[in-house]
Amino acid sequence: MAAKSRTTIIPIGPYHPLQEEPEFFKLHVEGEKVVKLEIEIGYNHRGIEKLAEDLTYDQVPFLVERICGICSTSHPFAAVQAIEDVGGVDVPERAKYIRTFLGELERIHSHLLWLGLAGHFLGFNTLWMWAWKHREPVLDTFELITGNRNHYAMFKPGGVRRDIMDEDIPTAMRLLDGLVRPLNMFIKVVLQDPVLQARTKNVGVLSYDDCVELGALGPTSRASGVPWDVRRDHPYAAYDKVDFNVITTENGDVFDKAVVRL
Template identity: 85%
Template sequence: MTPNRTQIIPIGPYHPLQEEPEFFKLHVEGEKVVKLDIEIGYNHRGIEKLAEGLTYDQVPFLVERVCGICSTSHPFACVNAIEDVGGFDIPERAKYIRTFVGELERIHSHLLWLGLAGHFLGYNTVWMWAWKYREPVLDCFELLTGNRNHYAMFKPGGVRRDFEDEDLPTAMRILDGLERPLLMFAKIAMADPVLQARLKNVGVLTYEDCVELGALGPTSRASGVPWDVRRDHPYAAYDLVEWDVVTTENGDVFDKVVVRVLEMLESVKICKQCLEKLREVRDGIDANYKEIPPGEGIGHHEAPRGEVFHYVRSDGSNRPIRYKIRAPSFMNVPTNNRAVVGYTVSDATITLAAIDPCYCCTERTIVVDADSGKQLMGWKELLRLSQEKTRKLMEKYKSRMDRVWI
């Protein structure tokens, strides 16, 4: 009998490299990775189901908490979907504010990723520098929206809070101050011999792989697939400002760094144009829609990681009857199977991180019988679980419930 030469290296679920719980099983032969198993599910919170119990005004708050890093992307797609149900239009000022918040978030998210990538490589200087320059961005958020993360700016029909005129020069100054460090990062990425040696031709994802697996965002743009929903299906003010879609050709981790750094410079450009426009455009921030008609709606937003897609079905009441989210990592995580396999274990972490995975966006529940491959837990079972829990809670809080209802 020949001995099994494949060994398994587990990474996770609680691993110091990961900020979220997820589990990778690397099957290795010597140094080389031959197979990858990805196990997720540590983050599933049942947000789609929870959304059905909330009113349209509350849903943006809930989907904001799908993910903390792209905490504008989900509400952005959500309000786009809800407005799509009724075909609503929103004031121009609200459009610029939305675009500004969305783009500023891209800067903070990409800087965050750049820092973490440096950390994964053992290049902690990059981590510290990137996060140092991320702080002014968060200050800008705190100044304009009132919170460093989870801005709660979006509502169906507009935005919740207006930008004050006297805050705009400060925001402009912060954006001006960002350009120099961003150019510095671009220069570092291009010229640093260590980064070149570590990242060039590592984790290559070809154009065909991207198209076949439906990779989104910077992951696909680094392989030369010019998909960007901001340009292909414009919403908010993206068709009112000037900017370019950044693509590169090689599809390795190095190119993903380059795409993200250049995208940040584009975002700064968009943010500045929005601020200029906000000085002139004053047509209110809220269209004040009261009723959502029956029907279906879809909403997109190009999140820092790729296209976020939301679907909502309304029956004319004040709550959605079905809510569906598709996050970009859901499409990007399977590309790891192509990008990691064939490279060494030491390259695995940076390749896994290169798609900027966000597992709290991605988690789905599906229970499958391993032998027959049949789905065991469908929508009905989930509904039953949910209702059972409410019943249990009702028993537990019986004494308090009486007080509430009387």
């Protein structure tokens, strides 16, 4: 292939500092430009579906919590709702709000984590450190409410396993109030830093059509202009009772993905 096209193959992974999870990418590059990509996944496949078949409905939330460590509310959230749906169980109002609260708290921590890692990958370690510094109060709140920093084990078919104590509320409020200023600061820093813009604008563009064709979801699709947020369009728990904006952007490049997450 060498004579005709000038592509070189760069293997990335399965173990590479860029990735938190083992995956294998074969990049076909021409100079510094990626022209083709082959993906090999499955380094994380642990057969959770099969394992779950052996468990009782009450054990499954603990197992599915371990699908993903960064999003350890979303999978049990879905699992308990499926179980409740099958069993026709009504969930108390307060439990719905607690679930929503946990889900949103996790969103904050996950987006800060994303921002930090994005900075880290761009060689901007200060952004990483700062984002993760301000992520700690979120984890503290989790620890206060659920007893663990990650893998909260809060979800249970029919409700939640622990209530939020009245004594804990002022502390949690104080921790979360302290987040507002740093978050605004991040919005300013990321959206205005010229070097960050130079690195992320018009890079990795996922157009609206491609996004629909490939079935991308979540913040990635919102960055490409798909106005879809399951919290708004298909509300569960208490999402129909709380107010929030769904942010979509048009370009679908890395910069827009950051905008959507902030």
